[in-house]
Amino acid sequence: MFDSGLLASAAENFNAKEFGVMFEHILYSVSAFTSELVLVAFVLGTLLLDLVLPLRVSKHLAWFALLGCLAASFSGGHGGHSEEGLFLHMLANDSFAAFFKQFFLFGAIPVILLSYVSEQFDGRRMGEYYGVLLAAILGAILMASATHFLMLFMALELLSIASYILVGYIRRDRRGAEAALKYVIYGSVAAAIMAYGLSLFYGLTGSAQLADLANVTFSSDHAVWSDWTLKTRAALTTLVALVMVFMGVAYKMSTLPMHFWAPDVYDGAPTPVTAFLSVISKAAGFALTLRFLAALPVENLAPAWETIPWIEMMIILSIVTMTFGNLSALWQTNLKRMLAYSSIAHAGYMMMAFVILHSTGVTGAQALGFYLLTYLAMNFGAFAVVILIENRLGSVDLADYQGMGRRAPLLCACMVVFLFSLIGVPPTAGFAGKWYLFLGVIDAAQNNAHGAGLSTWYYVLVFSAAVNTGISAYYYLNVAKEMYLVDSEQKESLAVSTLGKVLVAGLAALTFYLFFGADGVLQNTQDMVFH
């Protein structure tokens, strides 16, 4: 039975030489993949260590996970670039991927520290938490570098599945459980729709590679191109596929039309997880989308793409998203919900990066990368303050922040920095981030980066963003108002752990640094490209 004729014939077809070449490539890929392998090792390590450690030590696995991030960050593979990417076109090996790899590993550190200082997890085994968190980071890294539909989908699912667990980590908490349920249901629907969209693209291009998206064709040699309805239909299919894929990633980015989960899930999830979702998960979605859009033909070379007004669509979505987020945030009295809507609004700002992908000055990748860095500093900072205060008060209601300026002077001073940064006022990181986005859009408008007809669209976009900045000031300042401008009877000061203080102060310093040191940071992101 062993040497059946069938297998023998299959073996004959097997080309050992080709296999050798492929194998060399895989070896090469593994050597460029060390960060991720280290991360996987730490995922397993965290899970296994938790089995042997006593409960009271379990909390300190945070330091082990932190070590994992640092180790992965420093064990980054060689920076070389190969035509084939990694693992035979599965992953890109470009500076964009490298930037986001470091971004996620670096961004994981505040998340871990936030989880460590948060008292929501007290008395709970934390092995699974940190293990799953690291796996989520792995998913995010893969999302930023995936160039194959399968890899892209799988990375997205890895991040999603890990996030579902993190959201529902406090099991018997009804709000947490509800948040997890909503997240998993809507998330699965979004992912399934995206899978269908990807399958349509697969059919359109005959390839599962992102790089082949430009080859969208609808005809072989026997095509009936004279039939205009067929042509329209072809474009319509491309559009439908694009919209479906966008639904999947929009879910991660929490932009319209897939934003509706965000407030509930942000509210119900443990606060460190909310911070994670609002920065890391969102950033991963943006990285993926940017790579996807970057693969679309620039000069509308492919016949089917010329009728797809995707830039206009993105501009409209961006405007709608930021306006929706800001207007909804105005009425919130719960700080976590407010930050959720604010994160929708910021997603709207970040979407501006999509429409300046091919600009000459500030490219979309650069502007987005920098904005995400600033968002990381300021949003994690804001969440850190929320968590530290939640530890003491057990509440995230805005009303409970009255007079907090005197009770926790350092926290609130830093919170003011974060809030002003979120508004986008200099000299804070938020301004620098918005600055580069605006700069990019106006550059694109001036130099007609994407075709002459778009200038007006760009100006409308940047003007809406400006107006939105004004709107957003209201609710961010509302927090500052409660903390400083309103007096309360509660006078005793809040006891905050030293680590918490250091973390908040560090993030505040980073918020300033990203303004004053923006030059240096940007020099590093300047050569960010896709291969």
Add this chain to the structure above:
Amino acid sequence: MSGSFGTCFNTLGGLLAQASTPAAEAASSGVGLQHYLVISALVFGLGLLIIITRRSTIAVLMGIELLLNSAGLNFVAFAKYSAGTDPLDGQIVTLFVIVIAAAEAALALAIALNIFNSINSVELDDAHSLKG
């Protein structure tokens, strides 16, 4: 209701007839790419309708499985019929999609069980403590 379905199928038949291309006609059997695509699109729509009309978590999950299956069928059909594709590529994608669907379903059910412990229901409408 059955009347409307009948209409739907008649339309479908019409589309199929219109869609048959020289390539499909040349094949010996009448079954071509479009046939599979139409089925997959129909099932996708059914899944979508289930998700829209049902409020029970488990029923919604069933709808999601239908969506994923229709995507999988698309991949396999395209892989077989589309120009320039290796049939195995599409199959592998579908294979992984199945595995991921399994993982997702397992997790989603675990979460549903968990919420069942809290509110004694798995109806999405009953999960309403987060509002505002």
Add this chain to the structure above:
Amino acid sequence: MIFHDLLALSSALLLLYLGTRLVRVAREGGPEAALELFTHAMRQGLWLAIIPALCELYIYLGLESRIGLESGPLRMLLISAFVMLPVVLIMRTASWIAFETILGAAAVVGVLREFMASDGFGLSLSDSRYLALVVFATIAASTLVVRGAVTGWGRTGLGVLAGLATVGGAVSFFSVTDFEAACFYITAAIAVGSGVLILVSDKIVHMAFWLLASLAGFASFYLLLGADFLGFTQVLVYIGGILILFLFGVMLTQRVDVPLKATSSLRVLIPGIVIGVLITGLLVFLAGGNNWSEKAAKDIAQIGPNAVKAAEPTAFGLGEAFMSTYILPFEVVSVLLLVAMVGATYIARGKSEGDSADGADGEGGVA
């Protein structure tokens, strides 16, 4: 190959055993007992991990023997042992279930294939797919009939009508002559018809049954498309795994005989349905009406000199692809499964040791 098949078959049997145990315990001791057993099995499952690891090693060795001992493959083995395997092995400890099912499917395919090769029924290789198709079509159709007979023909009839309409429409429009087309239209009727029935059923258990039929239909489609391994995986993972999971979910959370509630407000429901129908229409329109790029007709013809090649089992090709082009997804999916399993067991497990906070913080917790 027999060693591989046996190993995989044994795992599949084990799984089957566990499944039946679970069902029995659930019936006798109620959901809690089943859950406990489930958790227990999960923990005990660690030792089982050795099986897929061995299988993998075996696959490597198999490749080795086929291409001769050259430097490349040898290095691959070494790398597997020193770099990938430890990682892979530990990953697999947790993700055994899914892999067992896949390998179990491989086992079934393998056995079937060997059986055909030995000319047991006197059938040619290409016929095996039709055989399988007929098997599944029969399963699905009989489910339909049995369900109709047991629970009345009201909604069932609707599904049957829909199915018949498809078949009838197809027959009248295309004058179906050959066997494959017949298979396709029957399968389509099953898949779409049961899909409609899921939509209109008002009891959750009925829905699960119709889902089974629909998924079986998809398995048949895969077989029709020449994806034998995929077809069997569909059966094993979906019908053997996911569906059982659903039934568990149903058993643990719902009273099966109570009709389901529809969406609470019509204001949401009606636009929802309209949009859903419109989207469906659009997709069908695009799917049927596009000039999709297709392969030359001769490549897809099932007769002629290419017939045998076209009907080849795909397991070998898939295995090769897993170990080369798709090695990364193959490894990443194990992390994914690990995470999903860790998460599922963590979230679903009841109050247990080392988790004292759980009892305290549950606001709405039910004892």
Add this chain to the structure above:
Amino acid sequence: MLTWCIFLPLITAAILILIPSGWKGLIKSVSVIGALLTFIVSVNLAIDYHKDAGDIEGTDATTVLKDAQETILGGVDLKVDHKGAEFRKVAYPPAASKSFNPEQYAAAKEAVRAFASSETAADEVEKAWKRALELEYALHAPATKHLRYTELAPWISLFNVNYFLAVDGLSLPLVWLTALLSLLCLVYSWNTEKGTKGYYILFLLLETGLLGVFCALDFFLFYVFWEVVLLPMYFLIGIWGGKNRLYAAIKFFIYTLVGSVVMLICMLVLYYTSEPNTFNLLSLMTVVPGGEWFSYGLQWWLFLGLFVGFAIKVPVFPFHTWLPDAHVEAPTAVSVMLAGILLKMGGYGLFRISYTMLPDAAASNFFIALLAILGMINIVYGAFCALAQKDFKRLVAYSSVSHMGYVLLGLAALTYYGVNGAALQMFNHGVSSAMMFLLVGVVYDRAHHRDLTRFGGLGLQMPWYTGVATVGFFASLGLPGLNGFISEAMCFLGAWGGNEQVSLVASEVGTHGIASRWIVVVSLLGVILTACYILWTIQRVFLGQIKNEEYKKFPDLSFREVFALAPLGALCVILGVWPKILIDFMDGTLTTMTDVVRSVIGN
């Protein structure tokens, strides 16, 4: 020196952070010392200003810019000695022609690239040349010859943002006024008990921002300082303000923020349209007016955008509603800064940026008419509103709206008299409105209300106060002999066309537009109304019988109050009698500016 001037308050604030909040005496002393040092530095600036005036070639701005050019080009690998005339001849013609000519620019670029020692260095050379050319444009800006104390250092190299400071006759008086008012306010606020440390830190931060705005010559830097002012102001109003402070603070913040974000967009458009791309205000002053790409249409939109940004700050009529709220709620010292300096930021922006950079739009009938009419509305409407107020502070606030209208009117006139008058009016309003707010503060501290109808007869009780107050109020009224009269008269004269040049508002060009002399006539109504509300106020507060027994216990001015009020009163008199000391500073700068705009009209 400017850097010291700007950052001394910030350094003082940093020192304050280290002092425990309980040591209030030390905190106050340190901050007053810091403000005093800043003031001394600013006085020094003013004294040295005229030293090398008139020697156009030798001004330090020219030297600094040329030095910077040398440094940039010195860092590049050139085939020939780049200091040589040959390189210059090739490199700078685009700037010398004072208008942007694409062919010339491209030719110069090619020629410059040829100077590179190697093919790979060419990009480097081109980049350096662009930066040097940008500075060359700056050298050719007419405004450059009046600049003093120039400081130039690269900051964000990626977008060529520089740390570029200098003052000229327009900004120096405002810098000086800022330093003075800050010092006086810090002394005046000596009694602040609530959150002393925070108050002083924020106040000093505010001072840094304000000084920075007036000194910055890089648009980016300007914007950063502009926004830095927001934060302390928000908290100063919000924490130390009156009953309705929350509303006032947020309204102030959002109004200003929206304006400045619109300004940001205009700034980015300017950056990308200029070639080479620059934020340097001086370069833009050369590039934009002559630039082929800055068509009239684009300039028009930019002017509008910038005008919205500045008009909110001024505040101009439809955008003025934040002002009364903010003023009424803010504590006295903050009101002083708000009226005295913050409003001037808007006016300063119009002078420095809109007019000098976008002369085509500034000289267009539309904007002349718009500014003139808005100025008229501000004057009359503000005065009417003031007339209707019962709240003392609100009255003063509306008087600010009215007075800032003169600035617009003077600017729109585009005559030497008008523009000088507008600039002078900014300074004078800074002095007199600051004084009025302090005066209101004095009486509020005693009576704890500001209801005009409940005052009366304070003149008998507090003679010194009444004396000082009369000076302040009459200055505001525009009584001849006090400072307000001079600037208002100049504005009206300029607008009427009473100077050697015919005013645009009334000229033949103007008659094509909406504007003409009736605007001036209507505006003159404002003077009468001002006299009405000022005199009525004096009557209601100081004259007659003491209405309330409590008022009899009021002490007269304390030393602290005298310290704050006396210098301002003195200034009112001095500038009223001898305005030349200030006009000497301003005239050169403003004449140049006016010439730039007027030269466009001729075309």
